Amino acid sequence: MNQDRLIMARNFINSLPHACYMGMRIDEIGLGFAVMSMPYNATVNGDLTKKKIHSVAVSGLIDTCGGLSVLVHQLLPLKTATMSLRIDYLRPVAIDQEVRARAECYYISDSVAYVKAIANDNSSSDPIATAVGTFSVIEGRVTS
Secondary structure: OOHHHHHHHHHHHHOOHHHHHOOOEEEEEEOOEEEEEEOOOHHHHOOOOOOOOOHHHHHHHHHHHHHHHHHOOOOOEOOEEEEEEEEEEOOOOOOOOOEEEEEEEEEEOOOEEEEEEEEEOOOOOOOOEEEEEEEEEOOOEOOO
8 A cells, every 4th residue: 555645544533623532543444435433432432231332333433434534545535525424323332342444435426426335343244334425526537
C-alpha cells in the first residue's frame, strides 16, 4: 500500500474526535476498501453489566470506515462527507467483543461515492450489520 495513503488514512482518523475517543483503529486499507476495528469501551458504550458495544457506536464505526474507503479509492477524492447511510442491524454485538467493519467504495461518479459495508464481532459468518451508503466527493480528484 502506498505510504502516502496510509499517512492520509491515519490523519483522517486522528482528525475525528469520536474515532479517537471510541478507540477506532485502522486494520487494513487498499484501493477502495478499508477495515477498521473498535474495542469494547465502557466509557463510550455505557452498559457495564452486559459489556456490549451499543448499536450507535457500531454505526459510527461503519460510517467512519465507509468514509475512509472513499478516501483511499483509486480516484483519490480529496474530501468526502456522508450523504446517506442505511444500516441493517441483524443482531446485537456479542458480550465483551470488539467490532470490526469492512467497507468498500465500489463506484465514484462525478460527485457521489457508493459504499457497501459489513460489521462483525467474533464471527465473520454471522454479521452484526450490513450497510450501503452514499458519500459526497466534495473536492476534485485525480483521474488516471
